[in-house]
Amino acid sequence: IHTGKGPVLGVIGRKAIHMLKEEERKKVVELSQQWIDIGAK
Numbered sequence: 001i002h003t004g005k006g007p008v009l010g011v012i013g014r015k016a017i018h019m020l021k022e023e024e025r026k027k028v029v030e031l032s033q034q035w036i037d038i039g040a041k
Contacts, residue, residue: 010039
C-alpha cells in the first residue's frame, strides 16, 4: 500500500488451508477472496 508518507508493508492472506474443502484447495484464489494484513489496531 502506497501512502503520502511512503509504503505500508503488509502480508497477503486468505482463508486458512485447514478450513478449505478439498475442491477449494485446487482452485486459484480470486483477489476478492484475499486480504492484506498491515498489523493495524
